[in-house]
Amino acid sequence: MDNDKEKQLEELIHRELRNLPEVAAPPTLLHRVMLAVHENARRPWWVRSWVNWPLGMQMISLAVLLASAGLVSYFLGAAWDGFNVTSMSSRVVESFAWLKPIWEIVSALVGAAAVMLRVTGQQFLLIGAAIVVLAYVTCVALGTVCVRMAFYRPERFK
Amino acid sequence: MIESQQFEAFMKAYQNMVFSTAVRLLGNPAEAEDVSQEVFLKAYERYEELKDSQTVGGWLKTVTRNLCLNHLSRYRARWRFFSEMFSERDDDESTPEWAAPDTHEQTVAAGDHRQLLETALNKLPETQRVPLVLYHFEEMSYEEIAAKLRVSLSKVKTDIHRGREALRRKLKLKLAGEEEWGGLQGAENPCAT
Numbered sequence: 001m002d003n004d005k006e007k008q009l010e011e012l013i014h015r016e017l018r019n020l021p022e023v024a025a026p027p028t029l030l031h032r033v034m035l036a037v038h039e040n041a042r043r044p045w046w047v048r049s050w051v052n053w054p055l056g057m058q059m060i061s062l063a064v065l066l067a068s069a070g071l072v073s074y075f076l077g078a079a080w081d082g083f084n085v086t087s088m089s090s091r092v093v094e095s096f097a098w099l100k101p102i103w104e105i106v107s108a109l110v111g112a113a114a115v116m117l118r119v120t121g122q123q124f125l126l127i128g129a130a131i132v133v134l135a136y137v138t139c140v141a142l143g144t145v146c147v148r149m150a151f152y153r154p155e156r157f158k
Numbered sequence: 159m160i161e162s163q164q165f166e167a168f169m170k171a172y173q174n175m176v177f178s179t180a181v182r183l184l185g186n187p188a189e190a191e192d193v194s195q196e197v198f199l200k201a202y203e204r205y206e207e208l209k210d211s212q213t214v215g216g217w218l219k220t221v222t223r224n225l226c227l228n229h230l231s232r233y234r235a236r237w238r239f240f241s242e243m244f245s246e247r248d249d250d251e252s253t254p255e256w257a258a259p260d261t262h263e264q265t266v267a268a269g270d271h272r273q274l275l276e277t278a279l280n281k282l283p284e285t286q287r288v289p290l291v292l293y294h295f296e297e298m299s300y301e302e303i304a305a306k307l308r309v310s311l312s313k314v315k316t317d318i319h320r321g322r323e324a325l326r327r328k329l330k331l332k333l334a335g336e337e338e339w340g341g342l343q344g345a346e347n348p349c350a351t
Contacts, residue, residue: 006319009319009322009326010322012326012331013290013294013322013325013326014294016275016331017275017279017290017294018294018295020272020275020276022174022175022177022178023174023178023181023182023276024174024177025173025176025177025194026177026187026191028191029169029173029198030170030173032191032195033169033195033198033199033202034162034166036195036199037162037165038162040199
């Protein structure tokens, strides 16, 4: 379509659309809003958002918040000053000593797998990788189909 | 404390405007009512400053538009991965469906051409309806629409053009120089076959 026709079309549609009157709101809207307003008004102040709290409570809560932040900063600073890195790290290592046998078993298994791969070549590795990729793609495809079937809402796209 | 009656009067004055904006953007009266409710609850929270404001209409329209676009973007985000190809194909190949012939004839018999236009607008695909409404009702530029919807400028222009063409076809509106005139101004019953 050339520019002239395009302009005509724009003006024609604009005129038609701007001549449309407002759509009447459903009569239930006013009732719904007023009901929600009354319900909100009945809620106690502490379950409303902070900006709607009474001014006094806002001030008190702000003071409490600042005091809490100050206390946390103070105690964190004090804890950091008394923190000994060497003793802490040795304590951590000691607490995980029970994992040592498991680590040895895992190391042995990984070593055995590496030896096996060297012996049998890289074919198994490639086949294994292909199977993993295929399984992943299958999962994505099945998931896509399931979601589309479950949530498809045809009226949106017609 | 806000007087309920005052706020009711305020709502009655603006509810049609808010609902019209919402229903045209969303194309769904139930969702439009939900969004309108949200708009008026926000207005209630700021009623003290809004009630005497000269720009309250603009404020309501802006809030409605933003809430609708947020609503749509949440919906689009949920659907983009699974359905975008499907919806794009629909946009390209199909035009909005008309109501069944009996409903259509009843509407025409009632002589309500505006209702036909409103229906046709609501039945446009979202990708065409939303930019069309933003352009013609909200008076946003193509660039503003592209930025707001986070799509390219060319897509906005194409979608708006397709939307206009779809409305023109469905309402049998004719441009100057075309063989015959019909449409809302030129025919008693523009959609009769």
